[in-house]
Amino acid sequence: MQFDRNGADPGGKMQSGSGEVRxxxxxxxxxxxxxxxxxxxxLLLASRGAKVVVADNGSDKGGDNPDVSRAAAVVREIRDAGGAAVECTADLSFLAGAEQAVDTCLSAFGRLDALAHLASPCPPLKTPSDLVERxxxxxxxxxxxxxxWLARTxxxxxxxxxFGxxxxxxxxxALGAPANADYSTAKSAMIGMTRCLAVDGAAHGILVNAIAPAAMTRMTEGFHPGAYADWFARTMQSSSVAPAVAYLLAHACELTGELFSIGGGRIARIVFAETEGEMMGANSIEAxxxxxxxxxxxxxxxxxxNLQERSEKVAGFLGFSEKR
Known part of the structure; x- marks a missing residue:
């Protein structure tokens, strides 16, 4: 394994400064x-000098048959290439597991500068009437x-x-997809969580962002065979998403509360927008x-x-002014 991941530069050209992002x-x-x-x-972070906690409990798409050896294998790969890494196989969906992951980082490296929560299962596609609690x-x-829990810890x-x-x-x-209500519900929650944590983190130097990645992973292996599936497999590699994730974790990044669509060498900003709307004129269903x-x-x-900015704007539409 070579540690130059296809020559990727996680954000160096996106910042007014110059030089390699380390x-x-x-x-x-x-x-x-x-x-x-x-x-x-x-691997990309380790290649740029980061000390990495490889957190993965080895679960497959449905959460069954965990292979806890995966984390150890990645740690060996990083160390063999001259990097620093430790593994964590805790279940992070419980507070105790998140605490174990953070403690692993602090014990091994004495600090925690950043975290990227990229783990996710992908349940089988189901229509609303077929959803199951599990x-x-x-x-x-x-x-x-x-x-x-990771953020709390x-x-x-x-x-x-x-700094964080x-x-x-x-x-x-999260924009809506057929037979995907459970997965999309969970991923939509990540957007609201990100924006709230960004607001709370502003006073503490903690910047929080989210991504909507398009990548060939276990979750996209189930695409129906055809021209699009073939194109997606060729174009949407995970290695083309990692540089943007790394940039958002870097000291050089000053963004917070943002959501980016990333895949195939493209990056775009996803925004929340609201029309200025119309005054109904009467308080009735017909209006x-x-x-x-x-x-x-x-x-x-x-x-x-954020919500405060939105509330102030809407209050202005409705005639409120603190100066009155």
């Missing part, structure tokens, strides 16, 4: 690092619950140093019906960064 003396916790996007991210519980615990260590970086994996599936064409006209958007 992670020397930084300790980073990467979940889902046994394979896929987590694996590529862990799948929903698994995907919510592994995504949102684990993300919050890492928070005091980052806040005490006035967090990246969480959402999904374009709502009559103004709906104008509400849906998709004009005059604003883009609130």
């Amino acid at each position: 992670f020397d003396d930084c300790a980073v916790l990467v979940t889902g690092a046994g394979r896929g996007l987590g694996y590529e991210t862990a 799948d929903l519980d698994l995907v919510l615990r592994t995504n949102a619950q684990a993300g919050l 890492a928070w005091p260590h980052m806040a005490s140093r006035q 970086r967090m990246v969480f994996a959402s999904s374009a599936g 709502v019906r009559d103004c709906m064409p104008d509400v849906l006209a998709d004009t005059s958007y604003f883009y609130p960064k």
